[in-house]
Amino acid sequence: MVGRAVSLTLEKKPAQPGEATFKVRDLTVVDHNGQHVVDGLSFDIAKGEVLAIAGVQGNGQTELTEAILGVQQHVTGSIVLDGVELLGKSVKQVLSAGVGFVLRTARSTAWWERSPFPRT
DSSP states (O other), X not given: OOSSOOOOOOOOOOOOOOXXXXXXXXXXXXXXXXXXXXXXXXXXXXXXXXXXXXXXXXXXXXXXXXXXXXXXXXXXXXXXXXXXXXXXXXXXXXXXXXXXXXXXXXXXXXXXXXXXXXXO
């Protein structure tokens, strides 16, 4: 169809992630009804890695993002970036620490990422 053989394999060196710089431990978010919308979540992101979280609506992705950004009120556990505890910090402090985010739509937050771009 394209006039040549198509290779579906990618030849590249294996990833060599660095040390974990973003660590989430036992993160629990409780909504206004008292339900655990994120329950005991733990993960690490190392230098050179990308983590994506996906799922059907209503499974806690938005609450996880809001907890990391400092928007959620009822959060326990630990969120550490470069050795700095972010849990309990304001949104401004979290963003200043180096956390950025990507909007899903103009009205809601989908996910965050460690921005490689300098702030202007």
